[in-house]
Amino acid sequence: MKRFSWLVMLVVIGIMVSQAAVAVTVEESTWGTIKALYRTEEMNCGDNWTRQQIEKYVHNFVPLEEGANYRGYPPYSFGLSVPFIKQVPPGDWDNTKNCGQACGVMLGGYYNGGAVADWVIIAENRWLRRFTGNTRYLNDNGWYTNFSGKNTLGNLLYHFHALRTIVYYGNQPDDIINEVAHGRPVLAGVRIKDGKLVGSGGTSHWVLVVGWDGRIVIHDPGTSSGRYKRYSIAAFRDSWEEEGKIYVPVFR
Amino acid sequence: MKTKVFLGISLVIIISFGIWLIFPNESDELIELDVNRERPLTDQIENWSLYQEDSEITVGGTGDCGNAEYTEFFKKVNSGSRKVLLLNNVLELVITPNYEEITNEQFLAWNSDDTAICVAGGIYPYYAYKDKLLWKGVCSTGYIPPENSSDYQRFQDCLEAEEAVEKYFSTTENVPNDWLTFESDNFGYQISYPSDWFLEEGNQFDNIITDFYLSPEQCGENDACMSRFVVILTVADKGCYTAEDCAEVMPYSAICSIAEEREQVTIDQFSAIEQYEYPEENCGTESIYQKVVYWIRDNTLYTLQGLDDSAVDYRHYAETFELIKDSIDFL
Numbered sequence: 001m002k003r004f005s006w007l008v009m010l011v012v013i014g015i016m017v018s019q020a021a022v023a024v025t026v027e028e029s030t031w032g033t034i035k036a037l038y039r040t041e042e043m044n045c046g047d048n049w050t051r052q053q054i055e056k057y058v059h060n061f062v063p064l065e066e067g068a069n070y071r072g073y074p075p076y077s078f079g080l081s082v083p084f085i086k087q088v089p090p091g092d093w094d095n096t097k098n099c100g101q102a103c104g105v106m107l108g109g110y111y112n113g114g115a116v117a118d119w120v121i122i123a124e125n126r127w128l129r130r131f132t133g134n135t136r137y138l139n140d141n142g143w144y145t146n147f148s149g150k151n152t153l154g155n156l157l158y159h160f161h162a163l164r165t166i167v168y169y170g171n172q173p174d175d176i177i178n179e180v181a182h183g184r185p186v187l188a189g190v191r192i193k194d195g196k197l198v199g200s201g202g203t204s205h206w207v208l209v210v211g212w213d214g215r216i217v218i219h220d221p222g223t224s225s226g227r228y229k230r231y232s233i234a235a236f237r238d239s240w241e242e243e244g245k246i247y248v249p250v251f252r
Numbered sequence: 253m254k255t256k257v258f259l260g261i262s263l264v265i266i267i268s269f270g271i272w273l274i275f276p277n278e279s280d281e282l283i284e285l286d287v288n289r290e291r292p293l294t295d296q297i298e299n300w301s302l303y304q305e306d307s308e309i310t311v312g313g314t315g316d317c318g319n320a321e322y323t324e325f326f327k328k329v330n331s332g333s334r335k336v337l338l339l340n341n342v343l344e345l346v347i348t349p350n351y352e353e354i355t356n357e358q359f360l361a362w363n364s365d366d367t368a369i370c371v372a373g374g375i376y377p378y379y380a381y382k383d384k385l386l387w388k389g390v391c392s393t394g395y396i397p398p399e400n401s402s403d404y405q406r407f408q409d410c411l412e413a414e415e416a417v418e419k420y421f422s423t424t425e426n427v428p429n430d431w432l433t434f435e436s437d438n439f440g441y442q443i444s445y446p447s448d449w450f451l452e453e454g455n456q457f458d459n460i461i462t463d464f465y466l467s468p469e470q471c472g473e474n475d476a477c478m479s480r481f482v483v484i485l486t487v488a489d490k491g492c493y494t495a496e497d498c499a500e501v502m503p504y505s506a507i508c509s510i511a512e513e514r515e516q517v518t519i520d521q522f523s524a525i526e527q528y529e530y531p532e533e534n535c536g537t538e539s540i541y542q543k544v545v546y547w548i549r550d551n552t553l554y555t556l557q558g559l560d561d562s563a564v565d566y567r568h569y570a571e572t573f574e575l576i577k578d579s580i581d582f583l
Contacts, residue, residue: 087372087393088366088370092363093363093370093371093374093376094313094369094374094376094377094378094390095363095390096394097394098393098394099372099393099394099395100394100395143394144394144395145395145396146395146396146398148396148399149399169398189395192372192373192393193374194310194312194313194314194373194374195372195374196371202373203372203373203389203390203392203393204391204392204393204396204397204403205372205373205395206393206394206395221372222373222393223370223371224370224371243395243403244398244401244402244403
């Protein structure tokens with residue numbers, strides 16, 4: 001009996017030690033992310049976040065509500081450490097068409113450690129001008145991008161950022177979240193009004209889905225406060241349905 | 253048998269005539285509605301009677317990041333009269349009273365002020381009249397609906413409306429009355445600039461003739477004072493391949509051009525460019541922002557550059573830049 005007790009104790013101690021090791025690993029890797037985010041923020045000039053602010057965003061994923069029914073969604077909350085950039089500057093909020101380009105910069109930062117700064121949006125637009133021959137991309141406000149016709153956004157991601165995409169239509173938001181759960185940020189076409197997703201009215205817009213905590217977590221380049229914005233499944237679905245439920249997982 | 257067929261046809265004709273007699277106005281009304289819809293878009297923009305009161309609509313695009321002063325103003329605007337016209341049935345144009353007699357330059361400056369307007373997908377300042385403010389929605393923040401989607405036609409209609417608005421206002425004289433005008437007899441153009449700005453003769457380089465510098469302060473021999481706008485003329489000869497190449501040999505532009513990957517085009521292709529905007533930011537080790545506009549006229553390259561140094565961002569003068577650009581007239 002005594003031997004058995006010792007065995008149980010050893011197992012318990014073993015579990016505790018392994019948990020602590022995991023915690024240390026997670027903490028270290030998360031702090032690596034925080035530092036990466038902090039660097040990118042410094043590059044943005046004028047939006048210098050404190051370590052506490054960044055920690056709040058990276059760590060502040062609310063645990064899933066116990067017993068809630070999220071059928072089809074992962075049973076845990078998570079957020080990808082995708083760096084954020086708003087689509088203005090360059091250009092002005094009243095004329096900006098750089099939402100796709102801004103998402104491209106975030107994805108380049110996430111996968112390739114690329115610079116996350118507004119001059120990269122301008123560089124992307126210059127590439128788009130060469131690719132399409134359309135000089136309107138040379139305007140500060142950029143020009144429209146999509147995955148049909150000349151496939152401007154798909155080609156930008158492939159040739160400029162060396163990233164691949166698959167375009168899907170239909171399905172449900174849980175399909176998006178399950179892509180994100182595998183470490184692939186997802187571009188989604190939505191409707192936006194005054195920097196917020198709306199189910200009717202508004203204008204067409206690209207956002208990047210980056211996490212899940214019982215709500216859908218996005219990076220929205222259409223507002224200065226678009227970092228890790230959370231929307232209920234219903235609010236996201238309504239806005240996404242308005243644009244034909246297009247979603248595009250991005251991977252390397 | 254023949255009689256039955258004849259009677260049948262007669263019956264159909266009589267019933268059709270009867271229906272036409274009973275509902276003659278319906279088709280007339282339809283025609284009238286179509287006529288309304290077909291009215292040129294530009295005719296509708298300043299036809300204030302077409303604007304309908306709508307208390308649901310909000311203007312401003314402040315989100316939750318505008319500063320207190322602007323937020324207060326937008327609250328006032330959004331609690332007062334807001335009249336809406338859906339141009340081409342899709343693009344929102346809104347008029348509100350001009351409560352504080354804001355000038356057009358002040359009004360438009362909010363669009364480039366991150367502390368006033370800081371979100372996409374709103375209804376933004378477009379033109380300030382003495383008694384009213386005109387706000388305009390947008391078609392998209394960059395996303396184009398797929399061509400096979402139901403939204404695609406709506407998007408195309410919106411672009412058509414947006415183009416009509418831009419065309420309409422680009423022909424409106426925006427340059428203030430008190431501005432001065434510089435006319436270059438040698439090079440055949442004129443340009444207007446604010447009366448409190450200074451115009452200085454420039455230097456001459458190889459194939460480039462620097463015509464003059466424009467600046468809000470008098471610079472003279474003071475090297476620390478940098479001109480904000482430069483009008484430069486050059487003869488587009490065989491040594492000039494791309495707009496960037498031409499810029500490279502011009503003052504202030506070289507820094508940005510050196511690191512650029514350029515594709516060479518023929519002089520014919522280059523000459524085909526009528527107007528070309530070239531923004532540049534954060535190049536090299538210093539923070540430089542410049543906006544350059546090129547025109548090609550009679551094999552001569554004209555450029556207007558907005559520049560900054562480490563102290564002052566050209567975008568502080570963004571509206572003035574646009575007005576100066578609009579004022580250029582080739583004689």
